[in-house]
Amino acid sequence: MTDESAQDPGAPMHDDEFLTLREGEIAAALPAQFDASLYFIGRIRTPWQSREQCPKNPRESDAVCTVELDPRWAPALEGLETVTHVVLLYWMNRTRRDLVLQWPRHYGEQRGTFALRSPARPNPIAISVARLVRIEGSTLLVTGVDCLDNTPLLDIKPYFASTDSVPEAVVGWHARRGR
Numbered sequence: 001m002t003d004e005s006a007q008d009p010g011a012p013m014h015d016d017e018f019l020t021l022r023e024g025e026i027a028a029a030l031p032a033q034f035d036a037s038l039y040f041i042g043r044i045r046t047p048w049q050s051r052e053q054c055p056k057n058p059r060e061s062d063a064v065c066t067v068e069l070d071p072r073w074a075p076a077l078e079g080l081e082t083v084t085h086v087v088l089l090y091w092m093n094r095t096r097r098d099l100v101l102q103w104p105r106h107y108g109e110q111r112g113t114f115a116l117r118s119p120a121r122p123n124p125i126a127i128s129v130a131r132l133v134r135i136e137g138s139t140l141l142v143t144g145v146d147c148l149d150n151t152p153l154l155d156i157k158p159y160f161a162s163t164d165s166v167p168e169a170v171v172g173w174h175a176r177r178g179r
C-alpha cells in the first residue's frame, strides 16, 4: 500500500482543505531526505469524507468504524480478540508536514506543533484508544477514531490501562481555557 504524498515530503500540495497556511502559522524547511520507511498495514474506513464532518478527537463520536487490515497480517491478530481497547496508530496522509507554529481555528491562539494534537506534524502519526467491538477475519470493528475515510493504518497494540493510563496528567494551556 502506498500513498505518494506521504512518501515524498516534496510532493505537490494539492489539498487546500488541509494544506493552506493560516495567518500566524509558520512552516520550516523539511529535511532533504527521510530517515526510515514504514509499511501501511491497512486502512481505517470511517463515515467522514471532509474535515468538517470528522470528529476532533476519538471521544467525539461513537460511530462504529472498520479497520481493514491487509490480510497478510491477519495471523498477527491472534490473542487480540481478548482485548477490550486497542491503541491505533495511523497516518494523517492529507496534512502538511512542515508546520512549527500553528493557529488551530477552534482555539484561536498560536501554539507549537508539539504542544498540539493537530494532524499537521513532521511525521503525521495520530493515535487513538479505540474500543474493540469485534474482529471479523482481518477486519476490526471499533469505536473511537477521529480520521477521514481511508486513512492509512500503521499499527495496532493492546491498550493496558495499568501502564498506559496517567489520570493525573495535565495540559496546562488547555486546562487554563476552562474546558
Ligand SMILES: C[S@@+](CC[C@H](N)C(=O)[O-])C[C@H]1O[C@@H](n2cnc3c(N)ncnc32)[C@H](O)[C@@H]1O
Binding pocket: 018, 051, 054, 055, 056, 057, 058, 091, 092, 093, 094, 095, 117, 118, 119, 125, 126, 127, 128, 146, 147, 148, 151, 152
Ligand atoms: C485534531 S486531530 C487528532 C488526531 C489524534 N486523535 C491524535 O491526537 O493523535 C483529528 C483531526 O485530524 C484531521 N484528519 C483526520 N484524518 C485525517 C487525514 N487522513 N489526513 C489529515 N488530517 C486528518 C481531521 O480534521 C480531524 O478532526
